[in-house]
Amino acid sequence: MSSSSARRYSSTQDFIAKFNSNDQKTNDDKHDSLIIKRRDSNTLDAISKFNAGIGKSDPVHPPHPQPRKSSIKASIDKFNDTVKKTDEELKRNPYSKTYEAPVFDKNSKDYGRPEVGSKTAKRADKAGDYITREIIFLCETINGYSTGEFPNQIIKFGPLFQIYNYYSSSLCGMLIRCRKYGLLTFEGEMLYQRQDDHKIIRMLKTMDEIRNCVKYSGDPVNCVAIVENN
Secondary structure (H helix, E strand, C coil), X not given: CCHHHHHHHHHXXXXXXXXXXXXXXXXXXXXXXXXXXXXXXXXXXXXXXXXXXXXXXXXXXXXXXXXXXXXXXXXXXXXXXXXXXXXXXXXXXXXXXXXXXXXXXXXXXCCCCCCCCCHHHHHHHHHHHHHHHHHHHHHHXXXXXXXXXXXXXXXXXXXXXXXXXXXXXXXXXXXXXXXXXXXXXXXXXXXXXCCCCCCEEEECCCHHHHHHHEEECXXXXXXXXXXXXX
């Protein structure tokens, strides 16, 4: 083969190799373009499917519930009520910085009485019931250890003090209360141990009458009520 033929053959081989390389590159570009188109098509299909499914119920993937404005408003109102209640309680608390000294009306029916439903009111009810039972118990003690029959049923203060002191130390206070409600009577404003041991305490009602008429009134100021049965 001559030199010119050899050069021509080499040029032909180079051209064929270059053509094949360009053709392979074109095929690769077409393949990449096809992949991109398929990917774009799948994306568009997914978006269309998502948009078409909005507003439809899906049992497998149910939509998230939208928050209700009414429930949010109720929560806000509840929070505001709690804040308002706390502020009112702090105004009545003497150890609070926002404490406001209350102004009482002596002519009001609630004057000197605890707030309804408070713990103080519950303690007052408990104390009123206790005092009512103590009055009845004192009269029962006098009735059991007294001499004579009604209306001459009497007992001296000295023996009664020794007997009742075993149960309670509030004998004098209970005696004054019993006299206030017309259940018994004695001389003097107060009875003192030893110097008044000889003074007589007289029952003014029978024990059955006392049990029937002495009731707890429910009022912490005037806890005992005398209910007369006609």
